[in-house]
Amino acid sequence: MVKKHNHVGMKTRSLMIPAICLCMLFTVVWSWLDPVAASDQDMVESQQAFGVAYQVLSHPRCLNCHPAGDAPTIRDDSQPHKFNVKRGPEGKGVDPLKCLMCHRDANQPDGPPGVPNWHMPPENMPMVFQGRTSAELCRQLKDPLRNGGRTGEQVIGHIDKDPLVLWGWNPGQGRAVPEMTHEEFSAKMHAWVEKGCACPE
Numbered sequence: 001m002v003k004k005h006n007h008v009g010m011k012t013r014s015l016m017i018p019a020i021c022l023c024m025l026f027t028v029v030w031s032w033l034d035p036v037a038a039s040d041q042d043m044v045e046s047q048q049a050f051g052v053a054y055q056v057l058s059h060p061r062c063l064n065c066h067p068a069g070d071a072p073t074i075r076d077d078s079q080p081h082k083f084n085v086k087r088g089p090e091g092k093g094v095d096p097l098k099c100l101m102c103h104r105d106a107n108q109p110d111g112p113p114g115v116p117n118w119h120m121p122p123e124n125m126p127m128v129f130q131g132r133t134s135a136e137l138c139r140q141l142k143d144p145l146r147n148g149g150r151t152g153e154q155v156i157g158h159i160d161k162d163p164l165v166l167w168g169w170n171p172g173q174g175r176a177v178p179e180m181t182h183e184e185f186s187a188k189m190h191a192w193v194e195k196g197c198a199c200p201e
C-alpha cells in the first residue's frame with residue numbers, strides 16, 4: 001500500500017512541472033494578446049511622453065509667444081514686451097506696431113529675435129500655454145475647438161518643422177534653451193500621439 005501510494009505521488013510530481021510551465025506560458029501569451037492590458041500600457045506610455053514634452057511646452061521660449069494675455073512676453077522670466085506691443089486679431093500686432101516691423105528673418109544681435117513670418121497665435125485661437133498644468137495643456141492641444149481644428153498628427157507636423165518652434169533652440173544670445181534637444185522633444189510628442197494622446201491625470 002505504502003509503495004503504491006508513493007508511486008502515485010511521484011507521478012503527480014512529474015506532471016506538476018510541465019503543468020506549471022504551461023500555466024506560465026499561458027499567462028505570458030495572454031498578456032500579449034489581451035487588448036485591455038496592452039492599451040493600459042500604451043496609455044501610461046502616452047501620458048509619460050507628454051509629461052516629458054511638457055518641460056519644453058512650458059519653457060519661456062514657447063510661453064512668450066503662447067501667453068495668457070493679449071500681448072507677447074519676453075526673456076526668461078516672461079516679463080511684459082516693451083513698447084506695449086499687442087497681439088492683434090491675427091497675432092501679427094496692431095498698427096503701427098506690427099511684429100514684422102522689428103522682427104526680421106534672423107536674430108539680430110542685441111535686437112529683436114527673428115525667423116521668417118514672426119507672429120503669435122490669433123485672437124480667436126490664442127493657444128495659451130502660460131499657466132497651464134500638463135494635464136490642462138494636454139487636453140487643450142487635442143481639443144479641435146482650441147487647437148485650430150488640428151488632429152494629433154497635424155499638431156506634430158508643426159512641432160517637427162515650424163521655424164517658430166525650431167527658433168526655441170536657436171533664440172540668440174542671452175536666452176536659455178530647453179534642456180532636451182528638439183529631436184528628443186519631437187520623439188516624445190510622436191510617442192504621445194502614436195500611443196493614443198492620453199493626458200496626465
Ligand code: HEC
Nearest residue numbers: 061064065072074075085092093097098099102112119120
Ligand atoms: C517695436 C519693435 C517690436 C515690435 C513691433 C515687436 N517686437 Fe517683439 N521684441 C522686440 C525686441 C527689441 C525684443 C527683444 C527684447 C529683449 O529680449 O529685451 C523682442 C522680443 C520678443 C519676444 C521674446 C523672445 C524671448 O523668448 O525672449 C517675443 C516672444 C516677441 N518679441 C514677440 C513679438 C510679437 C508676437 C510681436 C507682434 C505681435 C512683436 N514681438 C512685436 C521688438 C519688437
Ligand code: HEC
Nearest residue numbers: 056057061062065118119120121127154155158164165168
Ligand atoms: C514667435 C512666436 C512663436 C514661438 C516662439 C512659438 N510658437 Fe508655437 N505657435 C505660434 C503660432 C503663430 C501658432 C499658431 C499656428 C500658426 O499660425 O503657425 C503656434 C502654434 C503652436 C502649437 C499648436 C499646434 C499647431 O500645430 O499649430 C504648438 C503645439 C506650438 N505652437 C508649440 C510651440 C513650442 C513647443 C514652442 C517652443 C519651442 C513654440 N510653439 C514657440 C507661434 C509661436
